[in-house]
Amino acid sequence: MTPTGTSKIPDILTKYRADILTDWTRQQLENTAMRRGVLRESDVTEQSGEFLNAFAEAVGAGNLTDLRGEKWDAVREVLAAVSRSRAKKGFTPSETAMFVFSLKQSLLTRLRAEIGDDTDAVASEGWTVNTILDRLGLFTTEIYQKGREEVILRQQQELMELSTPVxxxxxxxxxxxxxxxxxxxxxxxxxxxxxxxxxxxxxxxxxxxxxxxxxxxxxxxxxxxxxxxxxxxxxxxxxxxxxxxxxxxxxxxxxxxxxxxxxxxxxxxxxxxxxxxxxxxxxxxxxxx
Amino acid sequence: MERIPILKMGRYLLVTVQVDMHDRLAMTLQDDLTNQIVEHKARAVLIDISTLEIVDSFIGRMLANIAAMSRVLDAMTVVVGMQPSVAITLVELGLSLKGVYTALNVEKGMEFLTTSLSGEDGADAGNTG
Incomplete structure (x- = not known):
């Protein structure tokens, strides 16, 4: 079904958007059960929705390899915003990266259901999904790190100003x-x-x-x-x-x-x-x- | 030729550096000052560098030299009015001007000289305390 090179992923994303979003949100909330206090369900749904929209658009544009390209600008922006806000709230790097990684399960389940018995296709599409999401996850961690560094830098500066009164x-x-x-x-x-x-x-x-x-x-x-x-x-x-x-x-x-x-x-x-x-x-x- | 004026005030010599101190000017000052100390039998030299904004290692060493020379001629040296940036620069250059007395401004410098010299000279004996 996929030997022509066209990926099924964009279709799946459009077709099952609502299902994927529900699954994904639920899973995120399970993963971050400890953080219920700082992370509201509505926020998670909103962030996930934004990401899915941007993701679907970028995938739909047909470029599944060059994540640095301008087609992926919107995706990177959404991820950066999520990552920064979580870094500020005191999330660990892995908790932040899980935002992206937790999408894998729901996406791959839909993929398998859609493609059916063609194992080759499942494998190759699965591989594509994995690669993309892994790289996006790494990107999240990178931004997270940067956000933390900014916090540290600001604190250092404040400390410097505070601690030298004459x-x-x-x-x-x-x-x-x-x-x-x-x-x-x-x-x-x-x-x-x-x-x-x-x-x-x-x-x-x-x-x-x-x-x-x-x-x-x-x-x-x-x-x-x-x-x-x-x-x-x-x-x-x-x-x-x-x-x-x-x-x-x-x-x-x-x-x-x-x-x-x-x-x-x-x-x-x-x-x-x-x-x-x-x-x-x-x-x-x-x-x- | 440009010169830094040296004013005689009783037993003191007053030097106010009002222009950018370049190397030749510093050499001339050193020359003039030693001559004047001998000529006027000065007991102390007060150098006001409050308008001096840039120093290098040469000028720093010059100040130390002038102080050392004055001491040989039995006159004390007080450097007054050093700017913070100049002080930091001199310290970073490793020139902490050991043996040079310092004061915040001319007034305090004069006060310091009067108190430290009043003991050895009868004239100001009443001011001690």
Whole structure:
């Protein structure tokens, strides 16, 4: 029935569209039973319907091999939209790819029923369906990956902006509480915002608090020293505070030379020193020392 | 020839760099400054680089050299008003200007000089504290 090369798939897709859609949707809902909360049945039906329409049109155009061609643009668009929305909702890659793969069963069942006894034809048509859907599945995963990467990138950026506030503790005293690991990119941001703040406020002392920095290795220490050196060039003294006992041990074991940078165990100590240096003192109201 | 003016203010010499510092200009400054320190028996040199926006390793080294030379002639050097971008560049170039005093602006630089020199010279003894 198919030796002429014309595929039965377009006919089947048009003829049994409603049946395939029902089967497929039901199967998807079974597969994603755990996700009932995030994925509504109406959404699944709508997405599946859109995909089937685009798929039928692309197959109907007669090109069953070149999935990168413009005939398949609509299919790829629908898939990309589905994939992105699922990536955002926290689906796993396989759950996302199952969207396409789960179409196989209903499509192949119809195919077998339609073609009947011609095993050669069933095999060859089955092969075509498999190839197409496999490649579409891979495409879904690719888009899914891209969607996740975008999310990660955005979060990184937000983290970068969030985690480097420069706060003014007192007249002429700035504090820079660092949270999280210091890498080169972050050091650059930290350094720039600190120096800008020094220029803006005319501060003479800047306290860099590293209580929130989980580990200090040679690289982090080097970044800290760079920041201190730059601040010194601008005419501001730096105090590094918030050095935990373990970190003090690590610094010495690594042989990191903090040079003549003033270090204090806590932010409070550093603040007291800063006040003292700027000629101020904090006294108890009752006059007790 | 273009020169960077050196102003004498009592025991201090004030240098304000208002133009782009190119290499020859920096060499001339170094020459002039050492001569003036000796001539006026200056105790300190204050270099204002607040308008300097671009530095390279040569200018950075020049600043360090000027400071070292002044120290040999028994005068302190204070560099004031460095821009953040200049500071970052110098640090990345590995020039942290050890031995050079720095201050945020001319006012603070002057204040610093007055306090640090008041001890050794009777004139400003009242200002310590």
């Amino acid at each position: 706060v003014s503790l007192w007249e002429n005293v700035l504090a820079l509480p660092l949270i999280g690991t210091l890498d080169s990119a972050r050091t650059q941001v930290v350094m720039e915002s600190l120096l800008q703040a020094i220029v803006k406020s005319g501060a003479a002392i800047a306290i860099i608090d590293i209580t929130g920095v989980p580990t200090v290795d040679t690289l982090v220490a080097q970044h800290l020293l760079k920041t201190v050196a730059a601040a010194r060039l601008m005419g501001a003294d730096c105090i590094i505070s918030g050095i935990r006992p373990q970190i003090a041990q690590t610094i010495v074991h690594l042989g990191v030379d903090l040079g003549d940078v003033i270090t204090k165990a806590t932010l409070a100590d550093a603040f007291a020193l800063a006040l003292q240096r700027s000629g101020m003192m904090v006294a108890s109201v009752k006059g007790r020392s």
